[in-house]
Amino acid sequence: MLSQKRHKNILHQYGLKVTSARLRVLDTLMRSNIALSHADILSKIRDIQLDKVTLYRTLDAFVKSGLAHKVATEDRNWLYALDLSEHGDTVHRNHTHFICDYCDRVYCLPVSPQVGIPDSSSVEGFEVRSHEFRLHGTCPQCH
């Protein structure tokens, strides 16, 4: 957990108080290139004490503040990923999730590749305001 400064900055930016639990959870999410479940995160944080309730509330706070978003999976789990790209920018609200059918890993892809975004007029009677694309297949790890 190098660069505490950057982590603290991010929490401040999103109006969140800086606590060791939050720094650790943020760090865990930043180190991952896939979306993580509550259980995933809990199992990765063993060096400091972290109650399951605190983690639930931390993740809620991250989502509520806009720092992270959650994805409900096929098997009714919640996975969490930061709304930050690798370079600190915000991921676009409309993005694509790649779900590996072998390992169940979920990747956030920052753009919706080679896909036109449907607008209101495209679906009779439905007013479209945002979208999420879910691609299924085999991820790089499972090839």
Add this chain to the structure above:
Amino acid sequence: MLSQKRHKNILHQYGLKVTSARLRVLDTLMRSNIALSHADILSKIRDIQLDKVTLYRTLDAFVKSGLAHKVATEDRNWLYALDLSEHGDTVHRNHTHFICDYCDRVYCLPVSPQVGIPDSSSVEGFEVRSHEFRLHGTCPQCH
């Protein structure tokens, strides 16, 4: 529940034994233009006895046989919809869900409108085999 014959036929077609519970659940799903939760269905079936476990198992059987599919919602519910279009054809595996942000209703749209389907080559290192598009906005009922 007119046309029992057609319902029975469908169950047979999918290799499912015909029981009153299954006929009733099938009928309920056929009458709905939105995907329904376990709780939705249970509350709609009051005239015959139907245990919650039986409904769970019935829905599992429908999904396993290919008669229905389930959608995990944002709030970690499962919604069920038939894989049949209004005219008895099978809905394409790749389809679009419209999720109303006001009433939470989920609609299955048979096609992916004005949207190009991404193929394997479009996402570096990921092999895409199927997709689900989720559109968010306001449904016709909530306008």
Add this chain to the structure above:
DNA sequence: TTATCATTTGCAACTAAGTTGCATTTTTAT
């Protein structure tokens, strides 16, 4: 039709993820 066998159903007990309330600790502002 009736007998047989496999499947489905209902019930009760159980499981475990997630929530709530509250006393204690930590953070931030003055």
Add this chain to the structure above:
DNA sequence: ATAAAAATGCAACTTAGTTGCAAATGATAA
């Protein structure tokens, strides 16, 4: 340093979903 506000940990609780099993029902063929 002090005080107010917010976050944390713990225990108790809730509740959706599952499991095992005995009884009921459906499919098949004599």
